[in-house]
Amino acid sequence: MSIYKKEYERWYKEKVLKNPIPEKSEFYTSSGIKVKTVYVPSDVKGKYFDSIGFPGEYPFTRGIHPTMYRSRLWTIREFSGLGDAFMTNKRLKYLIEHGETGLSIAFDYPTLLGIDSDDPLARGEIGKAGVAISTLEDMNTMLDGINLAEISTSMTINGPAAIIWGFYIVTAELNGVSPSSLRGTIQNDILKEYMAQKSFIFPPEPSLKLVIDTFEYGSKYLPQWNPISISGYHIREAGATAVQELAFTLANGLTYVEEAVKRGLDVDDFAPRLSFFFDSSMDFLEEIAKFRAARRIWSKEMKRRFKPKKERSLWLRFHTQTSGASLTAQQPENNIIRTAIEALAAVLGGTQSLHTNSYDEAYGLPTEKAAMIALRTQEIIAYESNVINAVDPLGGSYYLEWLTDQMEEKVYEYFDKIESIGGVLEGIKKGFFQKEIAESAYRLQKEIEEGKRVLVGVNRYVVEEEPEIKILKIPEYVEARQIKRVKEYKKNRDMSKVESSLNRLRLKANEENLMPYIIDAIKNKATLGEIVNALKEVWGEYVEPIIV
Amino acid sequence: MNQVYQIAKLLTLIENGEEFDVSNMLISKDQPFVIGLTGAPGTGKSTLISKLAKQLSKQNKKVAIIANDPTSKISKGSLLGDRIRMDELWNLDNVYIRSVPSRGRAGGLNYFVVEMIYAFHKFGYSNIFVETTGVGQDEVEIADVADLVINVSVPYLGDEIQSIKAGLNEVTDIYVINKIDLGSFETYAKYLYLAIKKNAWGWDPKIVGVSAIKNKNIDLLIKTIEDYVPIYKKKLEKTVMKRFSFMVNSRIKYMIDAKVEKTDMQELLQDYVKSKSLNETVKKLITGIE
Amino acid sequence: MSPEKRIKILIAKPGLDGHDRGAKVLARSLMEAGFDVIYTGIRQTPEKIVKAAIQEDVDVVGLSVLSGAHMYHFKEVIRLLKKYGAADKLVIGGGIIPETDKKKLEKIGVAAVFGPGTDIKEIVDFIKNRVKRN
Numbered sequence: 001m002s003i004y005k006k007e008y009e010r011w012y013k014e015k016v017l018k019n020p021i022p023e024k025s026e027f028y029t030s031s032g033i034k035v036k037t038v039y040v041p042s043d044v045k046g047k048y049f050d051s052i053g054f055p056g057e058y059p060f061t062r063g064i065h066p067t068m069y070r071s072r073l074w075t076i077r078e079f080s081g082l083g084d085a086f087m088t089n090k091r092l093k094y095l096i097e098h099g100e101t102g103l104s105i106a107f108d109y110p111t112l113l114g115i116d117s118d119d120p121l122a123r124g125e126i127g128k129a130g131v132a133i134s135t136l137e138d139m140n141t142m143l144d145g146i147n148l149a150e151i152s153t154s155m156t157i158n159g160p161a162a163i164i165w166g167f168y169i170v171t172a173e174l175n176g177v178s179p180s181s182l183r184g185t186i187q188n189d190i191l192k193e194y195m196a197q198k199s200f201i202f203p204p205e206p207s208l209k210l211v212i213d214t215f216e217y218g219s220k221y222l223p224q225w226n227p228i229s230i231s232g233y234h235i236r237e238a239g240a241t242a243v244q245e246l247a248f249t250l251a252n253g254l255t256y257v258e259e260a261v262k263r264g265l266d267v268d269d270f271a272p273r274l275s276f277f278f279d280s281s282m283d284f285l286e287e288i289a290k291f292r293a294a295r296r297i298w299s300k301e302m303k304r305r306f307k308p309k310k311e312r313s314l315w316l317r318f319h320t321q322t323s324g325a326s327l328t329a330q331q332p333e334n335n336i337i338r339t340a341i342e343a344l345a346a347v348l349g350g351t352q353s354l355h356t357n358s359y360d361e362a363y364g365l366p367t368e369k370a371a372m373i374a375l376r377t378q379e380i381i382a383y384e385s386n387v388i389n390a391v392d393p394l395g396g397s398y399y400l401e402w403l404t405d406q407m408e409e410k411v412y413e414y415f416d417k418i419e420s421i422g423g424v425l426e427g428i429k430k431g432f433f434q435k436e437i438a439e440s441a442y443r444l445q446k447e448i449e450e451g452k453r454v455l456v457g458v459n460r461y462v463v464e465e466e467p468e469i470k471i472l473k474i475p476e477y478v479e480a481r482q483i484k485r486v487k488e489y490k491k492n493r494d495m496s497k498v499e500s501s502l503n504r505l506r507l508k509a510n511e512e513n514l515m516p517y518i519i520d521a522i523k524n525k526a527t528l529g530e531i532v533n534a535l536k537e538v539w540g541e542y543v544e545p546i547i548v
Numbered sequence: 549m550n551q552v553y554q555i556a557k558l559l560t561l562i563e564n565g566e567e568f569d570v571s572n573m574l575i576s577k578d579q580p581f582v583i584g585l586t587g588a589p590g591t592g593k594s595t596l597i598s599k600l601a602k603q604l605s606k607q608n609k610k611v612a613i614i615a616n617d618p619t620s621k622i623s624k625g626s627l628l629g630d631r632i633r634m635d636e637l638w639n640l641d642n643v644y645i646r647s648v649p650s651r652g653r654a655g656g657l658n659y660f661v662v663e664m665i666y667a668f669h670k671f672g673y674s675n676i677f678v679e680t681t682g683v684g685q686d687e688v689e690i691a692d693v694a695d696l697v698i699n700v701s702v703p704y705l706g707d708e709i710q711s712i713k714a715g716l717n718e719v720t721d722i723y724v725i726n727k728i729d730l731g732s733f734e735t736y737a738k739y740l741y742l743a744i745k746k747n748a749w750g751w752d753p754k755i756v757g758v759s760a761i762k763n764k765n766i767d768l769l770i771k772t773i774e775d776y777v778p779i780y781k782k783k784l785e786k787t788v789m790k791r792f793s794f795m796v797n798s799r800i801k802y803m804i805d806a807k808v809e810k811t812d813m814q815e816l817l818q819d820y821v822k823s824k825s826l827n828e829t830v831k832k833l834i835t836g837i838e
Numbered sequence: 839m840s841p842e843k844r845i846k847i848l849i850a851k852p853g854l855d856g857h858d859r860g861a862k863v864l865a866r867s868l869m870e871a872g873f874d875v876i877y878t879g880i881r882q883t884p885e886k887i888v889k890a891a892i893q894e895d896v897d898v899v900g901l902s903v904l905s906g907a908h909m910y911h912f913k914e915v916i917r918l919l920k921k922y923g924a925a926d927k928l929v930i931g932g933g934i935i936p937e938t939d940k941k942k943l944e945k946i947g948v949a950a951v952f953g954p955g956t957d958i959k960e961i962v963d964f965i966k967n968r969v970k971r972n
Contacts, residue, residue: 108905109853109854109855109905109907110854112854113854115854121854123910124853124907124909124910124911124914125853125854125905125906125907125910128905128906128907129855129905129906129907197856197857198856198857198858198880199854199856237859238857238858238859239859239863325859328954328955329953329954329955330955362934362953362954363934363936363937364906364934364936365906438859438862438863441859441862441863442862442863442866442867445863445867445958449957449958449959455955457955458955459957471936471937471938473936474906543635543761544879544880546629546632546633546877546879549889549892549922549923550923552889552892552893553892553922553923553924556892556893556894556895557895559895560895564843619874620869620870622870623869623870623871623872624844624872625844625868625869625870625871625872625873625874625875626869626874626875627865627866627869627875627877628874628875628876628894629876629877631876631878631890631894632876632877632878632879635879635886638885638886638889638890639885639886644893645890645893645894646893646894647874647876647894649844649874651844
């Protein structure tokens with residue numbers, strides 16, 4: 001037995017068990033991992049050079065770059081989108097003026113589901129959860145006056161991601177920027193839609209095919225673009241634990257790589273451009289451990305399964321968003337503090353870009369004031385706290401290294417489980433992930449109601465009060481204005497050209513890479529809804545198995 | 549919608565134990581065609597019913613679906629989860645879906661399922677599907693209520709024994725193997741075939757492989773159901789009597805369950821201690837039912 | 839066990855919003871509180887919801903919307919319930935709904951709006967108190 005272990009047991013018997021103030025209870029991380037009183041060197045299992053190593057070197061536990069924020073800060077990228085293209089254009093410029101260094105677009109529900117603003121299904125939903133984009137003109141208006149050669153843009157879009165990407169590419173061309181200079185990301189992670197966010201359109205198989213089309217197209221024509229952001233955020237927000245978030249996200253990622261390799265793509269052609277998207281919630285140290293474990297597991301698995309030649313193909317690059325589900329409607333200003341803690345965890349975890357939530361998000365889309373405080377949160381961490389001075393500053397903490405190992409172990413348990421049920425797609429069909437997530441969500445709610453998990457302002461330190469904060473309201477005229485715009489657009493075009501381009505799309509849907517045909521349809525002025533409907537005709541729509 | 553509203557209210561009254569007079573309907577020659585569906589959870593019963601109902605609705609038949617779900621013994625509540633799998637039927641004016649909890653009737657079928665069937669029939673519903681909970685004795689009991697029993701199974705759930713559960717092969721008329729789109733099912737079908745028993749009316753139970761979700765072989769299944777109709781007609785009188793027995797039995801169970809629920813067990817125990825005869829104590833309890 | 843007059847509740851997600859975590863947790867919790875619960879799933883139209891509510895003769899219709907589109911959908915459901923003579927059903931709501939809209943909704947007939955952080959017990963008690971069987 002190691003001397004540390006021996007001494008720990010001695011110390012525990014003499015000091016802890018005999019302590020006049022006994023420990024209150026047992027302690028667990030938010031995922032349910034039991035936590036000891038204190039951690040010592042013998043708790044860190046792996047050898048430094050095998051499992052921890054240097055930043056910028058395999059297995060990248062300490063970061064994917066050797067100098068991290070000492071060379072370049074993470075990108076401050078605030079998720080935004082509201083009303084129509086005009087309103088969003090204004091907000092984007094406001095954020096850039098106040099220090100944002102990358103764009104991140106939120107779309108409204110009709111857009112997310114490939115429905116044009118003038119469709120009856122869009123009634124009541126236009127511009128309410130993000131910006132309404134139905135046409136090339138909408139995209140152009142939204143990005144007016146912003147130099148796409150100089151800023152990177154992340155677009156949170158999944159079902160119709162390829163089409164929205166098409167809008168962006170054609171808009172850039174119209175403004176004199178060639179595809180090869182474009183930098184950005186489309187979320188385009190359809191697997192997690194079936195598990196958690198539920199903004200799917202088509203069934204899994206053709207959706208996967210379309211995703212791989214984007215990998216292929218991106219590797220050829222947009223070498224600086226990330227064609228996917230493999231997401232854990234939504235899985236977490238739907239109720240999953242940190243362990244589940246990590247396991248399911250990485251499993252999805254490996255599935256995409258497998259599919260692409262099956263198609264015949266060389267892993268080194270697309271893997272360097274895969275990106276990830278994680279949640280950062282309130283269990284501060286668990287989140288940091290999660291990010292470190294993520295990098296380690298991904299590089300190990302990529303190396304083992306696909307044997308890439310480029311080191312870049314092993315990197316797990318990620319964007320983080322602070323957790324929306326951790327915010328409360330009660331005493332909303334408390335959310336500023338929550339977001340700050342979560343943002344700090346992401347930075348200490350080595351994120352490449354970060355979105356901080358606004359404190360009023362439990363009420364609606366962020367007001368300008370709230371959005372600014374969110375920005376300032378990141379700036380204060382970046383410039384005042386000095387945490388960026390050393391790379392992976394918490395590395396070496398016995399607790400953190402132990403927790404990182406724990407996360408890894410539990411993720412591998414899930415990997416085995418997923419394999420035994422036949423893989424990710426099978427798991428989705430069988431409802432495995434949905435069930436795991438629903439169970440965790442239910443358990444968490446019970447813990448809150450029983451007071452086992454404290455939510456300040458909700459089940460402790462409650463105050464009888466009316467919130468005195470201003471809320472953002474999307475004016476009613478925006479919907480009418482957007483509908484009119486889309487109808488006008490549809491009138492001013494050559495319908496025969498639209499039809500023939502859509503026909504080509506239908507014919508080639510299962511045969512070839514669809515990106516060129518999508519771009520062709522867009523250039524012929526087909527709208528988002530029209531392209532999606534054409535594909536629906538070929539591929540059908542997905543109906544989910546119901547798991548409560 | 550007016551009629552739907554009326555039926556809805558009537559069904560609620562029936563569900564809550566109110567008497568609904570079906571005496572004349574029982575002796576009438578005009579009877580509904582009741583199809584019972586059994587099968588473990590996850591085999592796709594609801595999706596299958598949905599496809600069958602859609603077809604029948606196209607033939608201008610009025611179709612009712614009574615979907616039974618178990619009631620929790622602990623909370624006494626229930627999560628009625630069959631309806632959502634039949635989403636595509638929502639805009640068919642001649643299809644009515646009603647979710648029904650078992651309310652603790654041992655077995656799984658609601659006490660008053662027969663009354664509900666006739667309530668629907670009264671309003672012109674000729675084809676009535678009764679879906680069992682899939683987890684109880686109702687898998688076998690359904691034969692006392694339905695004209696035709698269809699069992700749905702899936703070869704990949706890992707326990708082939710499912711369909712051959714005690715008594716099931718004595719009441720099933722059609723075995724549907726669902727989700728054939730997921731892989732080969734020949735071995736499973738052979739296995740099933742060995743367990744099949746010919747029924748008393750001379751019908752050789754059939755095995756049909758379908759994929760409800762992909763709409764594969766649904767017409768074949770419908771044809772098989774149509775082939776059964778002559779048997780249905782032969783059996784009809786006996787079936788109605790069985791149905792009546794079920795009704796009587798259930799009503800008795802309901803009355804007793806209601807009485808027991810209201811009874812103070814402590815007092816009853818005192819009674820038993822005094823009388824020394826359980827038979828006497830229980831007889832007193834039963835005759836005390838209003 | 840005998841059938842007492844149980845309360846039947848429909849939980850629905852109208853519109854395009856797919857965030858069903860709350861609706862599902864609520865459905866399950868209500869079941870554990872002794873109610874008969876039907877959960878419709880996501881992407882329901884007001885028409886579908888009302889039709890189901892009437893066929894199932896529910897006592898309560900619970901609507902969950904997090905996408906900001908609540909005014910439109912809640913209004914439609916209430917309008918259709920009235921149209922088909924089912925205005926006696928209790929309509930409750932949840933999701934991301936600001937205070938000012940809560941008040942507007944209560945005026946048009948939504949009995950209560952339960953925002954983020956609501957204790958399930960509060961909803962259960964509310965329903966038990968408000969639903970009277972005739």
